Amino acid sequence: MSSSDSTQATPRGVRYRIGELTLIPWDLTLTRRDRSVPLTRKAVDVLLALQTSHGEPIGREELMKNVWRGVSVDEAALKQYVYTLRGAFRELDPDNEYIETVPRRGYRLTVPLVPDPVIPEGERGNGSAGLGATEQTRRKGLEVRWGVIMALVTLVGVASLAYVGWRALQKRETADVLAREGFVRLRRSNVPDIVEARNRFEQALQLSPDLPLALAGLAEAFARGQNASFDHARNLALESARRDPRCAECRAILGYILMTRDWKWEEAGKELQRAWEISPRDPQTCIWRAQWMIARGKFPQALDQARACLSLDPTRPASFAMLASVLYFSRQYREAVYEADKALGLHHRFQPGFKWRYRAHLLLDEDLKAITSRAQMVNSWSQASEEKMLDVMSAWNQTYRSGRRKAVAEAFLSEVSTGLALDVQRYERAVWRMWIDDLSGALEELEAGIKTRPYDMMFVAVDPIFARLQTVPRFQEVVRQVGLENTEQS
Numbered sequence: 005m006s007s008s009d010s011t012q013a014t015p016r017g018v019r020y021r022i023g024e025l026t027l028i029p030w031d032l033t034l035t036r037r038d039r040s041v042p043l044t045r046k047a048v049d050v051l052l053a054l055q056t057s058h059g060e061p062i063g064r065e066e067l068m069k070n071v072w073r074g075v076s077v078d079e080a081a082l083k084q085y086v087y088t089l090r091g092a093f094r095e096l097d098p099d100n101e102y103i104e105t106v107p108r109r110g111y112r113l114t115v116p117l118v119p120d121p122v123i124p125e126g127e128r129g130n131g132s133a134g135l136g137a138t139e140q141t142r143r144k145g146l147e148v149r150w151g152v153i154m155a156l157v158t159l160v161g162v163a164s165l166a167y168v169g170w171r172a173l174q175k176r177e178t179a180d181v182l183a184r185e186g187f188v189r190l191r192r193s194n195v196p197d198i199v200e201a202r203n204r205f206e207q208a209l210q211l212s213p214d215l216p217l218a219l220a221g222l223a224e225a226f227a228r229g230q231n232a233s234f235d236h237a238r239n240l241a242l243e244s245a246r247r248d249p250r251c252a253e254c255r256a257i258l259g260y261i262l263m264t265r266d267w268k269w270e271e272a273g274k275e276l277q278r279a280w281e282i283s284p285r286d287p288q289t290c291i292w293r294a295q296w297m298i299a300r301g302k303f304p305q306a307l308d309q310a311r312a313c314l315s316l317d318p319t320r321p322a323s324f325a326m327l328a329s330v331l332y333f334s335r336q337y338r339e340a341v342y343e344a345d346k347a348l349g350l351h352h353r354f355q356p357g358f359k360w361r362y363r364a365h366l367l368l369d370e371d372l373k374a375i376t377s378r379a380q381m382v383n384s385w386s387q388a389s390e391e392k393m394l395d396v397m398s399a400w401n402q403t404y405r406s407g408r409r410k411a412v413a414e415a416f417l418s419e420v421s422t423g424l425a426l427d428v429q430r431y432e433r434a435v436w437r438m439w440i441d442d443l444s445g446a447l448e449e450l451e452a453g454i455k456t457r458p459y460d461m462m463f464v465a466v467d468p469i470f471a472r473l474q475t476v477p478r479f480q481e482v483v484r485q486v487g488l489e490n491t492e493q494s
Contacts, residue, residue, distance in 0.1 A: 023115045036096040055117040061109035080188035179212035219244035220254040234265040252283035267487045301491035321347040325356035337364040355384040427456035465491045
């Protein structure tokens, strides 16, 4: 019997003990004393499937087979539900680890999940023990006959409603799986995965049009993409938060869009704070709050927040990349490279890791290292082949040897000089112009960026690459247009 079967067949009066915690399958909750954390049906199924191995590791393929029963899903879905369970356990019992990842073998429970039968109040003794055996038999016979009659009257209607409800539940669960898979892909920060994430969210909404999480995911996909659909992204995020005001991810994504694309700093801060209050152990919300603090010039607070993100999940490359970015903006460039390398050690093609390493090398005047890191960054964003990346790196190095910085910067600029590429690269173009002391050209790029709103424009007031422009009125006007004239470092 699969874990999904066993969960659905669990009697209402059976719960499970796991250490000092209690799993209540029919309520989809994990509790400890007077505190409880809600779970999804599939998360409960995964937990019960882990129980069947009796403390031994169980492989990912076997877990997926037991939980999804032949339905083809991405392994990312299983990882997401394991992550959700770990978060629930940490929230109720932060001192213990309940699910262990066993390298090359799968997952196992470190604390046994033990059935704990409970007899509901309505099923306890009804005071009929004192009646005679004949009277009890007669009453039971009447009850049986009335039960048969009522069953015949309602059987067809109940069966129909049950089937409709079951189908709706199946669709909702499948939509939830698709949405979770979408988020895993989205956070890999590269073009192919963002496109695929958008497809997953759209599939989820076809199955469950009112699923707030899928709406929010689609909003983030549009905001992260290169199609400048920022109004559509914001509207989707607003709708997701309206449908479920307690959806922490919906609130966080709304805050992310208000921060990165609308530059509505006060509103963005409030949404991110609400998300954090609802789900204070979500690493992505933690990262976005740190970015908000950086943009506002609150570097000590951002550093504390980045370290908090690492403590929440030290296995996420994004957490180390976040710390690298704080160190870069704090002008601790060597330390930034060190933390970026940690991110790349966890995921060797993680684009933000290359980004902050490249930026730090620029300001350390380590030109060849900066060129190499930028080639790797471009490759990781597009997920092109390693061979293509090496060809690009070789060409840029040759250009540098023949004409130094100016020749390489001109090559960079020519590659993104038309159409959408020009719009989304305005900030990077300003960085390259600063690299070759073209201050006037950098200002023109930033002024154009006010309209096209490239992602990094939110950091313009605090980016050390623009330190020489801080007192220039045109630059101050750019900062004002982005709404950052009152930052602590502007």
